[in-house]
Amino acid sequence: MVEKVQINNLSVIYDNGDGVKDINLSINQGEILTLLGPSGCGKTTIMRAIGGFNKVTAGEILIDGQDVTNLAPENRPTGMVFQSYNLWPHMTVFENLAFGLKLRKVSKADIKKQVATILDLVRMPGVEEKFPSQLSGGQQQRVAIARSLLLKPAVLLLDEPFSALDAKIRHEMRSEIKRIRQDLDLTIVFVTHDQEEAMSISDRIVVMDKGVIAQVGTPNDIYDNPETQYVASFIGTMNFDQSESGEVVASRPEDIVLGQAGEYEHSATIADIMLIGHYAIVTLDLPNGSQLQSFISRSEVPNYLIGSDVSYKVARHHVYAGK
Numbered sequence: 001m002v003e004k005v006q007i008n009n010l011s012v013i014y015d016n017g018d019g020v021k022d023i024n025l026s027i028n029q030g031e032i033l034t035l036l037g038p039s040g041c042g043k044t045t046i047m048r049a050i051g052g053f054n055k056v057t058a059g060e061i062l063i064d065g066q067d068v069t070n071l072a073p074e075n076r077p078t079g080m081v082f083q084s085y086n087l088w089p090h091m092t093v094f095e096n097l098a099f100g101l102k103l104r105k106v107s108k109a110d111i112k113k114q115v116a117t118i119l120d121l122v123r124m125p126g127v128e129e130k131f132p133s134q135l136s137g138g139q140q141q142r143v144a145i146a147r148s149l150l151l152k153p154a155v156l157l158l159d160e161p162f163s164a165l166d167a168k169i170r171h172e173m174r175s176e177i178k179r180i181r182q183d184l185d186l187t188i189v190f191v192t193h194d195q196e197e198a199m200s201i202s203d204r205i206v207v208m209d210k211g212v213i214a215q216v217g218t219p220n221d222i223y224d225n226p227e228t229q230y231v232a233s234f235i236g237t238m239n240f241d242q243s244e245s246g247e248v249v250a251s252r253p254e255d256i257v258l259g260q261a262g263e264y265e266h267s268a269t270i271a272d273i274m275l276i277g278h279y280a281i282v283t284l285d286l287p288n289g290s291q292l293q294s295f296i297s298r299s300e301v302p303n304y305l306i307g308s309d310v311s312y313k314v315a316r317h318h319v320y321a322g323k
């Protein structure tokens with residue numbers, strides 16, 4: 001694997017003391033790496049530091065082995081797309097796309113060719129003469145991505161690029177980004193606070209917590225082996241229970257295997273059954289007064305009644321030191 005971006009001991013501290021501390025991260029060529037975490041955890045701060053929009057307090061950032069820590073954004077091999085589309089409203093799509101190429105003194109004929117090619121790539125052929133206001137949100141974001149790609153960035157930085165789009169278009173755009181990455185062997189850093197988006201798009205996820213990295217891993221790693229209670233609570237659904245010794249026991253609802261009364265070692269009563277399409281969420285009342293959720297398939301639902309006694313086993317669990 002070829003290392004594309006290396007972030008060494010990076011700190012970005014704002015005047016008020018907020019920011020990110022001692023971030024170490026390497027990003028591979030062709031990888032989609034996602035920075036994930038709740039609002040204010042420092043995702044955008046890291047992203048902006050890679051793009052050159054934030055003053056670095058300490059540490060260094062290398063791209064293709066070159067130290068870019070003190071380079072201005074326009075001198076870095078990065079392209080950034082923000083949540084709001086940032087297209088110039090008074091310019092046509094063609095003019096929006098041609099702008100950067102003109103600055104680079106590309107010939108007129110070449111610009112025309114490159115614009116047409118990139119519009120094909122983002123599946124928007126023939127919209128050159130439209131104005132941004134004549135395009136849907138998803139289409140505008142495709143054009144914004146196309147505009148970044150035209151400048152052939154070594155690393156594409158996408159800061160919550162789909163959060164203003166409705167759910168269906170957002171799903172489509174996730175697949176599009178993966179395809180574009182594949183077509184261009186592009187390295188992408190993606191910021192989101194949406195864990196489902198992070199799980200579906202990323203090769204690796206960096207889970208952030210209050211300015212530091214909580215865990216880095218593939219979506220599977222993070223889902224199956226959350227290293228801390230914080231990561232466990234942030235990714236997917238998790239049941240939490242306190243053991244008698246004060247430890248926290250965590251289990252995924254899909255790992256709570258439900259059976260008829262007496263079938264498994266633990267007893268419970270069904271408090272609720274909620275059908276969610278192809279599966280159902282069963283809420284169990286436990287003898288100790290706490291509750292647990294179990295996912296069962298739709299076909300199993302007729303076997304269970306609210307208020308009835310059942311049993312369960314825990315196929316897999318995690319234990320964390322209590323707070």
Ligand SMILES: Nc1ncnc2c1ncn2[C@@H]1O[C@H](COP(=O)(O)OP(=O)(O)OP(=O)(O)O)[C@@H](O)[C@H]1O
Pocket residue numbers: 014015016018019037038039040041042043044045046193
């Ligand atoms: N220009 C700034 N000046 C001072 N503090 C800032 C500035 N920008 C961000 N911060 C603070 O730094 C911390 C990290 O902010 P950042 O924007 O990186 O978080 P984020 O994870 O991207 O959040 P969001 O999802 O809300 O965009 C927050 O506490 C934020 O209030």
